[in-house]
Amino acid sequence: MYQYTDFDRRFVRARAAQYRDQLERHLAGQLGTDEFRALRLQNGWYIQRHAPMLRVAVPYGELSSRQLRQLARIAREYDVVQDGPFKGQGGYAHFTTRQNAQYNWIPLDKSADVMDLLAEVDMHGIQTSGNCIRNITSDAFAGIAPDELVDPRPYCEILRQWSTLHPEFAHLPRKFKIAISGAAEDRAAIGWHDIGLQLKKNASGDVGFQVFVGGGMGRTPIPGVEINAFVPWQHILVYLEAIVRCYNLAGRRDNLYKARIKILVKAEGQKFFDAVNEEFARILADDPSGHEQIIPQAELDRVKASFVDPAGVAAAAEPALDAGNTALDPQFGRWLQRNVHGHRVSGYRAVTLSLKRVGIPPGDTSADVMDTAAALADQFSHGELRVTHRQNLVLPWVKAADLPELFQAARAAGFATANAGLLTDQIACPGGDYCALANARSLPLAAAIAERYQDPDELEDLGEIDLHISGCINSCGHHHSGHIGILGVDKDGTEWYQLTLGGGDGTKLAGGTVAGKVIGPSFAADEIADAIDAVIDTFKRERLAGEHFIDAVKRLGLEPFKTAANAVRTSTAKA
Secondary structure, rough: OOOOHHHHHHHHHHHHHHHHHHHHHHHHHOHHHHHHHHHHOOOOEEEEOOEEEEEEEEHHEEEEEEHHHHHHHHHHHEEOOOOOOOOOEEOOEEEEOOOEEEEEOOOHHHHHHHHHHHHOOOOOOOOOOOEEEOOOOOOOOOOOOEEOOOOHHHHHHHHHHOOOHHHHHHHOOOOOOOEEEOOOOOOOOHHHHHEEEEEEEEOOOOEEEEEOOEEEEOOOOOOOOEEEEEEHHHHHHHHHHHHHHHHHHHHHOOOOOHHHHHHHHHHHHHHHHHHHHHHHHHHHOOOOOOOOOOOOHHHHHHHHHHHHOOOOOOOOOOOOHHHHHHOOOHHHHHHHHEEOOOOOOEEEEEEEEEEOEEOOOOOOEEHHHHHHHHHHHHHOOOOEEEOOOOOEEEEEEEEEHHHHHHHHHHHOOOOOOOOOOOOOOOOOOHHHOOOOOOOOHHHHHHHHHHHHHHOOHHHHHHHHOOOOEEOOOOOOOOOOOEEEEEEEEOOEEEEEEEEEEOOOOOOOOOOOEOOOOOOOOOEEEHHHHHHHHHHHHHHHHHHOOOOOOHHHHHOOOHHHHHHHHHHHHHHHHOO
16 A cells, blocks of 8 residues: 655645634634635535535545544544434445545534544545546556556556646546556446546557546446557656646536536547647657656656555465355355455455445445454455445455455454345445435435345346446436446436446446446336336346346347336336
8 A cells, every 4th residue: 555655644634734724714704605615625525415525535445444443433423413303323434436435424613623533544535526636546456456467556646646736627627537447357447537547568568558538427428438549657647637738728617517528528529639649749848858757767666665565465375265165154155256356466365345235325334344344454454455436345465265264254244245246236326315416315225126135046146237326417326337227316306216227337247338228217216126126027037048137138128128117117107
């Protein structure tokens, strides 16, 4: 993990002190609501439906056990409603699809205290909101995946430092998101970002980036398109600066819904690409360093030094986890198959700690559970965890020989639900229960679907199905990229849900970055779970031997699924 320097710590603590001064002036009536709004947003503080919401940055998903314990402390001591109709609620953090952590119940007058606690463990909320470059995201298995070509984490960190409070890009036309992948399999959904970066090596073995631009979800889902096939790593900051500068100059500021870079790229196409490449060439021509060391090798080496394997990690013989282990405990066998992942270091594994179980909203984690996860990280993973795009936690440095012991500990703590990648491993935003922007609730629907599919044999038989739920068109639940996507919509003040099929987040199984297609009119709140059942039943009836759900949708088309789902609406109407 990246280790903060003295400069990093002074910077974050100075920012926390600055925020405290701003808050105190606001509470004293010396700083108006509108003036304070811009300042709090720059530090991750929103005002949501019932209370302030804090978004904490977890850059590229890496988290230490010490940091997780601090997040648990904040949940326990600050994220609790003291009075009113919601008294007693809170006490947890919510992990998001962008590898961040959120709190929903921290009183605004305590917000500066929380910022100080975050700064104590090298954390903050800087640029987790606002029209700026947001938290840099990456593959949750970065640095450990067997299919990795180049470790993206050092480049993620360099981008994080470059983009933080960048004076030119603090007030962009709209929020701006960057994701980086260094593996053969895209597990960072780079095609759904404003800029997606894929690390490559050319024929000479030189490292560079394939650059995609203009991806995004929301009202107009558009996959990113390639703007440059290979930018040398030394020049990547210059190329990104050229992209963001051209967007900053030409992006729409008169229409919130047309302000994202995806709209600009779609409208201008090659004209925008030419402008970027001309700006890139101009910056290089003006650079006095000779164009070769825009990112100096010494700086890359300095940052890379934080991403070496933990002390004591060394290749080891693979243990025999044979049929005898799993026959005695079938749950252990399922867990090995679903939640235990390959590793580039022989004798090691990465393990998903599932946050998906009945009664717990996807991504929600109580203070006690976070403390337990931190203890597991200390015992089994050299004190390191990862937050995943799928709203789970990962232990990245687990000895294969320790898997039986870890499974027992994870099961006792409620982390061992063996459903990674299956239907109940849902992605969902907080929805209308918390978010002021939401049109409908996401969490009750996620709970209803989870309750219907609790048979592990049935889940395994259905195979890998990505189910994503968003409470509004802003797509925080990434419904466009789900094999099955659900979008909450409002009809005259009541909750309805639109159903999409065939989306993909960039993985090979999904067939790349694909927006799902809507199947018919929206469903009422009391119909949508039955509509999902009808879709699943159609798949079970029509699939070929060994066929995945997404492949069946591609082969059969939408019509049979649409007919089955609409029959639910018809029968409900008759009833």
